[in-house]
Amino acid sequence: MAGLYVHIPFCKKKCRYCSFVSFEGMEHHEKEYVSAIKQEAKILREQGFLEKIQIDTIYIGGGTPSLLAAPTARDLVDSLMELFAIDRKGLVEASLECNPESVNKPLLETLRDAGINRISLGIQDLTSGGLEILGRIHSPEDAIKACKLVRDVGFEELCVDIIYGLPGQDTRWLSKTLVRLIGLEPTHISAYELTLEDGTPLKQLVTKGEISLPSQERSLELTQFLEDFLNKQGFRQYEISNFAVPGHECVHNINYWMCGDYVGLGCGAVSFMGGTRYFNTKGLPEYMKRIQTGRLAFEERETLDIEARFRESFIMGLRMTKGIDRNLFITRFGIDPFKYYGKSLERMCSLGLMEAKEEHSTIRLTKRGRYISNYVLSYFV
Ligand code: SF4
Incomplete structure (x- = not known):
């Protein structure tokens, strides 16, 4: 989608x-x-x-x-x-x-x-x-x-x-x-x-x-x-x-939050398509000029490799209360979050800031973890 x-x-x-x-x-x-x-x-x-x-x-x-x-x-x-x-x-x-x-x-x-x-x-x-x-x-x-x-x-x-x-x-x-x-x-x-x-x-x-x-x-x-x-x-x-x-x-x-594709149109809009993020110019006159002369308004772009996409999806996914599905991540990126983040995950779980359920198939923030989500998520950047 x-x-x-x-x-x-x-x-x-x-x-x-x-x-x-x-x-x-x-x-x-x-x-x-x-x-x-x-x-x-x-x-x-x-x-x-x-x-x-x-x-x-x-x-x-x-x-x-x-x-x-x-x-x-x-x-x-x-x-x-x-x-x-x-x-x-x-x-x-x-x-x-x-x-x-x-x-x-x-x-x-x-x-x-x-x-x-x-x-x-x-x-x-x-x-x-x-x-x-x-x-x-x-x-x-x-x-x-x-x-x-x-x-x-x-x-x-x-x-x-x-x-x-x-x-x-x-x-x-x-x-x-x-x-x-x-x-x-x-x-x-x-x-x-x-x-x-x-x-x-x-x-x-x-x-x-x-x-x-x-x-x-x-x-x-x-x-x-x-x-x-x-x-x-x-x-x-x-x-x-x-x-x-x-x-x-x-x-x-x-x-x-699932890091799906999206198209952004307009001044300052951002698109994410096929693993690359495109940033439109934030200047209104510049945006208008570029488009009116038949050019796209991208000012910057960044391509994420599979590992970068995995990390970003992990962090974004944890924003949702249902958390992320470990097995889905393995299928989607070929990377097991528990192996990749081993020590950080264990530490956050032991502090009661995260939890891993159903034999670690679901990984999510606890209520306490959500209150200091910026701190917790910074461990996985
Ligand atoms: S100035 Fe900013 S916050 Fe206020 S209405 Fe406009 S976009 Fe929204």
Whole structure:
């Protein structure tokens, strides 16, 4: 299976924590940009990159894809279906990210009719204070209205993103957001702990000492609270940061964690095809220029040999709560994880951070291991 990712790099205003490829006030270039996306897909096909690729999932992310006008969004989705010979009925999943302040009924109706079946809303927090810290331009009420609108238009898959571990946040505050969130009946929740990315205003504020992130103890307390709360509400944690009502997991992202192939279109997008990863330029003018002059926008590429793919798949696979299947790894890469990682694995298991079940056929992080996953996974890089 393979996924298709399309990056829409437009945002009304840059959030304080954001280091994604996104640009303020450029959305009036949407038609030109969507033409470039279509052109990029054509060039990829002409140059033979798509020969063995069969697309099963689409994910249109950003940036803010909901800034696209309805006709442009329709043109984009229809063109993708045609250019990749996708049968709408056979498509496993087609997601599009929206922000609460820009999502609207005509756009949602158009997306639904075009074959998008999953809306992912960037809610981030449901308190005014939290949204202000993050520099979001929507209010909690906008987010609640947006969720209702998505449901009214008939989308069954409502996915929401939240960020926790905000400066000053305690479990009472997190609980307020979570209780409100559950009331909106999402089918999927991605909950990311706030991280400080270089060059972001939030990092500058923390560096200057104007605000501070929660301590390690508080951060762990918030993570445990979040997991327990969502588990009690019937959400199953299937990846370090992702929870779903069983049966509503994100297939597109599971393909990433399984290190499957994917095609990335757009400024800053990344593709992984046949063992090689391709990185598109992150500059919007450069991307447009390259595509408009008939060239691909790759700025860098890296080819992974079988051992590198094994290691990457091992680390990515451990992000999922079900872990990895040792036998599958032996079949796929010809390498036995227990022999390859022998001592590190034994050590992590003896510390109670990992476990190997069914005569070592399943290898995974324990709950404790998940709480310090960066540390545990660093042993296997
Ligand atoms: S909406 Fe998303 S992509 Fe845009 S600035 Fe905010 S975090 Fe970044």
